[in-house]
Amino acid sequence: MSIPLRLTVNGERRDLVLEDPRVTLLDALRERLHLTGSKKGCDRGQCGACTVLVDGRRINACLALAVSLDGASVETVEGLANGDALHPVQAAFIAHDGFQCGFCTPGQIMSAVGLIREMREAGESVGDAADVERVREGMSGNLCRCGAYAGITEAVVAAARAEAQAGEKAA
Amino acid sequence: MPETAPRIRQGAGNVGSIGAPLTRREGPLKVTGRALFAADTLPPGLLHAALCTARIARGRVTGLDVAAAERHPGVVAVMTPDNAPTLAKDPDAKDGPFTFRLDLLQNASVRYANQPIAVVIAETLEAATEGARLLAPRYETETPRIGLDAEAPFTPPGIGIGQPPDEGHGDVEAGLADAAARIEAVYETPAQYHNAMEPHAAVAEWDGDRLTLHTPSQGLTAAVGRLAGLFGIPPKNIRIESPYLGGGFGSKGAISGPQVLACMAARLVGRPVKLVARRENMYGPMGHRAETRQTLRLGADADGKLTALDHHTLTASSRFDDFFEPAGGVSHTLYATPNLSVRHRGVRVDTGTPLFMRAPGEATGSAALESAIDEMAIACGMDPLEFRLVNYAEVEPISGRPFSSKALRACYAQGAARFGWEKRPLQPRQMRDADGLLVGWGVGTATFPALMFEAEARAELRADGTGTVVIGAQDMGQGAWTALAQIAADGLGIDIAQLTVEMGSSTQPSGGIAGGSAHTATAGGAVHAAAQAVIAELAQIATTDSASPLYGAGNAGVIARAGRLIRRDDESRSESVGEILARAGRDRITGTGKASADPAAQKSYAMHAHGAVFAEVKVDPDLGQIRVSRLVGAFAAGRVINPRLVQSQYFGGMIWGLSFALHEHAALDPRTGRFLNDNLGEYHVPVNADTPAMEAILVHEDDPHVNALGVKGVGEIGITGTAGAIANAVWHATGVRVRELPITLDRLLG
Incomplete structure (x- = not known):
């Protein structure tokens, strides 16, 4: 199974092909896009370590299936700073x-x-x-x-x- | 309510010196997501592993549907006792009290719920996770023994790490008989789980018989030793990288079974493997704080002076290994009494083996003792703070040794003044706030021993005025990256901006254990010694060089500061590091140093940090809902390396004390031994809105005896005192004494 997925991550267009519909947004970010800033503390929406912004709103990335977010804009901790200038x-x-x-x-x-x-x-x-x-x-x-x-x-x-x-x- | 407690406002200056409130050096990496934790390691060809864990607490696995898991797309291998790599050493063999027995798929037996019984390795995490589910284990189940009444208690051979179970002096029965007032009370504390935010993660990769392991560790040297023994390879073949721990609290002090299973899985498949424990996997094989039932009997004379203190602890270890929570230790040190008895008894239950968890012994014991002292004060009709002062220990009660330093009176005085304790009515249920909530005030004494382990460090000072310090120290959030840099910068006499710190790897000189609140004393002591060795050699060069303005000053006659050596008795005579080295034809000087406890000082002095915690709670008179509204802690812990980070440690500890008093409770089904709340939704820890306005007063204390730096630990003491202070405040608000922790509204109303 291969599922194309189009995300904008930290302002950058990222096209992915997921081999598995069970991939969460968190695991897509961490394991596929190698954006490991977002953390996995519980994988069930109880701790908030994976909080990212999707279309401007806070969500637990571990509770969102990546395939459900085609076309979405995702902001992670990696995208906040402007070079060496911290947010x-x-x-x-x-x-x-x-x-x-x-x-x-x-x-x-x-x-x-x-x-x-x-x-x-x-x-x-x-x-x-x-x-x-x-x-x-x-x-x-x-x-x-x-x-x-x-x-x-x-x-x-x-x-x-x-x-x-x-x-x-x-x- | 004040919006936030007063905080240290000084900016993050780059003048490195001990005592400066610098911000965390690794802060920019942590706030940008660039600090790489173990699970962030992504070597090429990485496979993912998932644990299959036991859903029974006692018995054996009789079947696993390995074929179903293997059929699942992406699954590479299923590791079970049938194919797990052979180990060089039985993981149940003990070679010391710090070696804990591990479950590494050596047989089919199940000794606790959530024990790993198989590992599925797959190309993706999703496939591994589903593969583990498909194993659908079958069991032969035995009835588990759960709880403190599981069997007849026995006297354990040792408590904690090899301490005697029974200690004391005098005759408590006679002391109680002589008392004008006495109390007897039983306090219960539940099992608690560390729940560091970072689950134990391991990324393991083999190259022949060389192992590289990225995993969080509070004790790199011990972890290497354990792995070397299990795999039958020399320690030098093992490299563990642990630059950042996402919290530890003791749970990463000894390597756990799942971390070793990651190494076995990588060996089985011949590729790098990442195994990250799921949150529920952490309730079993990673240790916990054992439950206790503590019976305290106290007597006091007509002046409120204690005549006897009897502290009896019943606790539980696992069926297969020993860690008995040393809850009575606080009674060794806190209050003067002519008759003292501290005893520990144990039972064995079908759970994972308990382990040290932030303030092991002190947290549980303090919660009970501080409540009992409060009850004794009430029985004497005395203010609880006054009662503590009347029974102030001038020497350590258990040993009679003087304290190396003890500014506890100043802690009581400064904390009480800041809190406004003098306005406290003696009787309970006297105060209400504007909303009609019952208000209560309580106090607890805080204490934690000033321990020290062994460590080594290497330091280097270069002609360009820059320096490096290298030590396999471990930062789990306590601030070692910053505090050790401050110690090294001062030792080398350079600006902290000129200093590089390398730490968190087993390839570096042993940094000892990040535990027992001893890391700054231990690793800091080694860093200090290494820097001193460098400066001593540099001084030797300068003071014996007739071309130097320092010629003839003698080694002890110079000090290092601002990249220069300066004559102690004439600061106008100095020379830069670069000038000294240039003439000597050197470009750098390297030195090593070691630190360990001084046995003579330890024999002569009792060494403890102390503090006083004052709590205000508000209780809904109808619903019993409890909120802590204010916490003031005053702590004396020797020299403060970095007040900003020390304050954060105190706050963190106090929040753990609050959590102990009101939130945490691991619940097991006594019929099955399985967890009812092995997740962060149902195992309650405080959230932001649960925490009160807090203040931490850093009380001045000089200690010339405790260690070279004069520092005591600050990471654990905040829990002690706090749980008792809150329990006492709840009594003061309501007149109801709840002796079973956590104090929940049903217990308060019931």
Whole structure:
């Protein structure tokens, strides 16, 4: 069996021929496209280590069959930085020590990027304590066994606020 | 609620020095997905393996449909006891307490649920996974023994790694008889599983009798030794690469069966093989924290001084191997008492063998002891913090040795002040928040021994002012990449930006074990010694060279700083590394160093880190729902190499303590011995929204005795104290004492 699949991954057209309809998006990224940034922690949508953006929305890549995503646009952690210039969320994770072992980190960062977009689209601010609770809730699909949650929350809030301020300046 | 705890705000300066809050050196790799974990290794010709595991807890496999699996497209081989490569050594042979028995397809017996019973190797992961399912094992099932009442308890020969099961002094019965107040309580803690986010993964490749293995390891040297024995090849033929561990927590301290099975599978098929444990595969062959039932009997006189402390632990090891959770150890060290008895008893059950899991013994024991101390304080009508101060141990209770350092009083004082403890009402159920939730405050004492293993390192300083340090150390998230660099940069007297660190490979000098909260002391000690050796040789060259401004200063008379050697008594006289080496006709100096515990110091002093944790919980009076709203920890652990990373370690530990108190519980069906929750959806660990506002106070502590760097470990202590503090806060909120952990709302209401 060979199934052609057309994806846009990090802005780049990637044509694949899958030999097997059971291949998840996560395994297609990791094993076929050798984009190993997205991690497999549970393979059943419980840990969030494989979080990527598909057509701009956060999903668990381990729960999506690749063949169901023909034509989709996928963003992974490999696509965030611009050369050596880190994405603001990536830089914030370093500055606020939002990780220890780093295994859940690609998923946390993609989840954060998606969450900040969701909050912006919904017109939610990140200006006060209630919004911090919103961030904590919004990041709770991503487990971190090391327990870096305080730094993760700080990093996401800082990145969101910086983006909001930059947006205001631009306007 | 404050939005986030105060954090260390200093930027990531590139001036490397011990004590600076540098950000993680490997951070850019981890946030971009470029840090390669074991499962990210993709050699050409790679095959994928999947485990078939036992669905019974005791018995034997009587049939596997190998033909069905082999027929599946893409399946290359099915490895079973019939065709598994012969091993040079029985994997059940023990040659020390650190060698654990492994299930490597040597026979058909099943000794626990989820034991590997076959491996399917295929061109794709999908084919391997389906092949494993098609094996459809048949069994002869025996009734498993499960739980602490499975059999009559016995006295194990040793607990933990070879510690005596029974210790103490005085006469606890007499002490209890003399007491003005006494309590007796039984606390139960459940089996817990490490659940590092990275499942144990192994990519194995053979070249003749040489093995290359990419797999996470907290102990590379021991893992090489184990593999060399099993495969009958010299250790030098084995290369293990483990630059990044996706968490370990003890589960990657000894190589596990599935990691060895990957090597066997690669040998069987003659191609590289990747075997990544599925999450459910990790509940069985990778160890766990054993369940305990701890009975504590305490007595106190009219002033609240303890007259007796009796700490009895019942725990379980597997039917086939020994690891008995050393829960009573905390009672050796924490509170002064004239009469002390610490005993451990065991039973054997049909589970995988337990293992060290973040604060092994201390976590379980502290949860019980800190609750019991609270109950004793209440029986004495005393504030629980005051009670702890009244029973403060000036010397180590079990040994009578002085502490090498102990700033616990400062921890209590600074933590209490920050938390606002003085406003705490003595009686429970006195406080409510604006929403009508019951509010309670609790305290727990934290402690963890300052251990040290053995390590070696190599350091190099070059004429251009750059340096390199090489050590087979292991970073599972604790920050070794950064902390060891800081130690090396200071030792070599260069800016950290000029330093390269090479670590995480078994080909490097042994970095010892990343465990026991001892890695910074051990690997850091070796790095420090190697750097000192380099500087000593450089100083020898300079101070004996009449052309040098340092001539005649003597080795001890110079210090290394900013790429120069500087005369200690006259800092205007100095010379750069390049100038010294140029005249000597050298382009570099290489040195080696070793570190291990100092037996004389260990004999003279008790060495422990200490801390105090204060918890606030809120409990719904109708529903019993519990939320931790605030945690303040104050810890004294000697010299701090990097306060940013140390704070993160404390936070991580405190979250584990919260998890211990309120979340984690591996549930087995007692009839079958099978897991009811071997996945991350049903085995609960805290998510972001479960964690409270946290503060960690780094209390100053100088320790001239503990080791050359004066550091104690920080990775595990945060769990201790925290679980008890939360349990005590739940009592203070509700007046209900739950002695079976985790404290869930049904137990609170029941």
